[in-house]
Amino acid sequence: MPDQTVLFLALVGLAVAINLLTFALFGLDKRRSRRGAWRMSERRLLTCALLGGSVGAKIGQRVFRHKTSKQPFAGLLNAICFLQVVAAGAMALPASRQSPVDIGRAAGGHGLIPARPAGRSQPAPRPCQLRCSLKKAMVRSHASSAAASS
Incomplete structure (x- = not known):
């Protein structure tokens, strides 16, 4: 197995473990609350x-019907879940997203955006340059299709 696969599996295993632990803590806290025994602190649950157990916390909250109406706790838990979803989405996006200008340059100038001459650094084309390139491409396309149909 490559190192990246091992690392990915380790992270997935860690996430599953922390979510199972958080789910179990919600169940344990609910059980202790019914018996009137010593309880988990809200700080520990949050x-x-x-630390990554927000899915287990939300499932535990629903399954055990525990701390659903206690507003400061429920609001903080929802905020944690929201932040983790945003963070996961940000990590899922590729870090090397290319702009249309970069794509045109990588294609050697084919398409709407002209290629950068070798050895010279050129600023990105202005919008008017892009419109002119588009217009020229449309004229060439129309001319070639007209010649092909005759």
Whole structure:
């Protein structure tokens, strides 16, 4: 197995473990609350959710019907879940996204955006240059299709 695969599997395993732990802590806290015994602190439950167990926390909250109406806790848990979803989305996006200008340059000037001459650094084309390139491409395309049909 390549190193990246091992690292990915380790991270998935860690995420599953922290979510199972958080789910179990919600169940344990609910059980203790019914018996009137010593309880988990809200800080501990929220810390487990913050460390990656937010899915287990939300599932535990729903399954055990625990801390659903306690507003400061429920609001903080929802905020943690939202931040983790945003973070996961940001990590899922490729870091090397290319702009249309870069794509045109990588294609050697084919398409709408002209290629950069070798050895010279050129600023990105202005919008008017892009419109002119588009117009020229359309004229060439129309001319070639007219010649082909005759």
